[in-house]
Amino acid sequence: MFKDELFSGTGPITVWINSPGGDCIAASQIYTMLMDYKGDVTVKIDGVAASAASVVAMAGTKVLIAPTALMMIHNPATMAFGDHADMEKAIDMLSEVKESIINAYELKTGLSRVQLSHMMDDTTWMNAKRAVELGFADGILTDEKHSTDTEGYAFSASAVERALINKISGKKKPEPKPAGRSVQDLKAELYKKLL
DSSP states (O other), X not given: OHHHHHTTSOSOEEEEEEEOOOOHHHHHHHHHHHHHOSSOEEEEEEEEEETXXXXXXXXXXXXXXXXXXXXXXXXXXXXXXXXXXXXXXXHHHHHHHHHHHHHHHHHHHOOOHHHHHHHHHTTEEEEHHHHHHTTSOSEEOOOGGGOOOHHHHHHHHHHHHHHHHHHHTTOSSOOOOXXXXXXXXXXXXXXXXXX
């Protein structure tokens, strides 16, 4: 289903991730499909990209993480049943799975395999800043509609202040301030009248 949806169109796509992870083989398939996609793939992590979901995130041409989001990497796990030979086979399989996961992390971050292996051994949680610092993400999601222009804000505050002074003093339209009198002088004069 993911493959059909992914390849149903062309052009840049955005993949939102909020997942605690899951099956590493399914993650490998999704990762490979995204890597094979011809257009740009922007990954946006808005909650958590943990375990296998962190592998999927590595397929992004650009990986962005919300300032409140988290990423987690750890060693793969499995369940096994049998004698010592079966347990050794399970250990060997887990070692190979770990190496395959390190391949994705190494390609994205440029960190050494040894460092990545230790991070996985330690079950490493990363906030947005740390994920960017370590190369697991390219940037932190920002909210551009809430950015303020300092000059515009200063002008607005001044305009509101003048409108309030004019309203309190009973003036209907703003009057040009007389020469030699500052806004501070007008404020002081208004406060005296109110007292």
